[in-house]
Amino acid sequence: MAVVDRSQTSPDGTLTLEVYEADDLVGFRGEAWHTHGDLLVPEYGRTANEARDAFFDSVVADGVVICVNVEREPPHRITVTDDPDGEILAAGQEAIVLRLWSGKVVGGTPRA
Structure with missing residues (x-):
């Protein structure tokens, strides 16, 4: 089992x-989505x-939009996105919330 260095x-x-x-x-606990520093x-x-740590800092500073599929039971499908409008289109009939780390909602589908 991997050891968590920062949380x-x-x-x-x-x-x-x-x-x-x-x-x-870097990833969300209990969720499938993750990324690697070399991809950043x-x-x-x-x-x-350096990229991995800067990305982490950007997420927790509300610099990255987080997409949460709210129709699925935990684990929800949680991802980060640089294309919020694309996430809404891709959601189809599923309800999603676009939010920041602080919890501020910045968009989503009408059903969310």
């Missing part, structure tokens, strides 16, 4: 973002570790 829970207590240094991975270069940093 933070959202102010509303619904999300926990974790870094697994050994795997160079050069947008977030020059090296995988």
